[in-house]
Amino acid sequence: MANTLFILSLTIIWVMLLYHMFLMQGGYLHYLRYEKLMNKWEKNQNKALPKVTILIPAHNEEMVIERTIKAMLKLDYPKTKLEVIVINDNSSDRTGEIIEHYHALHPHIIPLHVAPEHGGKGKSGALNNGLKIATGEIICVYDADNTPESKAIYYLVLAMMNDPKAGAIVGKFRVNNAKKNLLTKFINIETICFQWMAQAGRWFWFKVTTIPGTNFAIRRSIIEELNGWDEKALAEDTELTIRVYNLGYHIRFFPAAITWEQEPEHWKVWWKQRTRWARGNQYVVLKFLFRFFQLDRKKIVFDLIYFFFTYFLFFFGVILSGAIFITNLFFDLQLELGAIAMILWALAYLLYITEVMIALSIEKEEMNSNNFIIVLFMYFTYSQLWLVLVLNALYLEAKRIIFKEDVKWYKTERFENKTTNSL
Structure with missing residues (x-):
């Protein structure tokens, strides 16, 4: 029995590792090709740009919101066709005051103050409130700690205009406090890998991409047809992804549109944020897997399988194999694959390092000896903590x-950020 379970767990682990390598190949190929398509689109661009509404949900964001608004003011997009709705979602700090200050100077910065009885319930609720007053035909979303590069909106719109089958366009996000400490260095590497494996790889091979929480554009007609964001979902972005695909659209990953965001600088903050993400994605997987045969577009299975493997099967395989291996050190389980298992583990470790370093090589400034050492260490620390x-x-x-508890939204704690980047 122990041998069967051990083989099963190793099989699950290796299927996921090889799948990620397959995605990494697709991500690298996408990196090599997307700029040629972008140049072609820009060369042939002769249509009038559509009006864009940017939604920025903000709950107690006085530490970061001013920097975000300043980045919005530097966007290379006609101001007459741009409105930035900053949703002051029941804040108790100076968030509302800061928004009003910039509104007085720049009319296209529009404050929306949400009353206590309607506010503070989570990001989805704030976005739905902002959508009610939006007038743009394309809706873009940014978190309150984001500083998009000047052409980010233009590139999101450019891709949308040249891809009529795209219901949404997803850009790339980078970490602006990556060098703060070891945790932010881990997150920076994780973020880069996510962009070029989970996003670019799945887009290249399957034309499937997941909407992130920030730096994306969606057609207003689509989000209205879907009745906005699901306010019960902790991972509202993943949940929205499934529904967009079910309408028959695809979601394009277009890394020319770049934003910079602040990541947790303390482990406690990271733990709460990532727990919300994990719970949110587990909610989405269970919600749609049980309704799979009711979905109109079976292509969604690629996303559902990916998240099911990531948040259920893969972790089950890792935990099961580890438990059996450790138990065998104290009690003879008569494992027949003891030596082979060590070889497979060593190969898995090398494959992990290879995948991560390929991803880092795409972002030229990240391919250095310091990050290589961090990657070696990351496997035994950061990656294992994800299991717990x-x-x-x-x-x-x-x-x-089981106990029918209400969904509680945790807002990621912000930090004063003096780091600069190119806006």
Whole structure:
């Protein structure tokens, strides 16, 4: 029995590792080709640009919101065709005051103050409130800690205009406090890998991409047809992704549109944020897997399988294999693959390093000896901590379902950020 379970767990792990390598190949090929398409689109661009509404949900964001608004003012997009709605979602700090200050100077910066009885319930609720007063035919979303590069909106719109089958366009995000400490260095590497494996790779091979929480554009007609964002979803972006695909559209990953964002600088903040992400994605997987045969577009299975493997099967395989291996050190389980298992583990470690370093090579400034050392260390620390986090998220989500608890939104704590980047 132990041998069967051990083989099963190793199979699950290796299927996921090889799948990620396959995605990494697609991501690298996408990196080599997308600029040629972008140049072709820009050369043939002769249509009038559409009006764009940017939605920025903000709850107690006085530490970062001014910098974000300044970045919006530097966007290379006609101001007459741009409105920036900053949703002051029941803030108790100076967020509303800062928004009003910039509104007085720049009329296209529009404050929306949400009253206590309607506000403070989460990002989805804030976005739905902003959507009610939006007038643009394209809706873009940015988090309150984001500083998009000047042409980010233009590139999102350019891709949308040249891809009529795209319901949404997803840009790339980078970490602006990556050098702060070891945690932010881990997150920076994780973020780069996500862009070029989970996003670019899936787009290249399957024409499937997941909407992130920031730096994306969606057609107003689509978000209205879907009745806005799901206010019960902690991962509102993933949940929205499934519904957009179910309408028959695809979602394009277009890394020319870049934003910079602040990441957690303390482990406690990271733990709460990532737990919310894990619980949110588990909610989405369970919500749509049980309704799979009711979905109109079966192509969604690629996304559902990806998240099911990531948040259920893969972690089950890693935990099971580890538990059996450790138990065998103290009790003879008569494992027949003891030596082979060590070889497979070593190969898995080397494959992990290879995948991450290929991803880092795409972002030229990230390919250095310091990051290589961090990657070697990352496998045994940051990646293993994810196992504990996902288990905890499964427990919390199961408890919520069993006891019918209300969904509680955790807003990521911000830090004063003096780091600069090119805007």
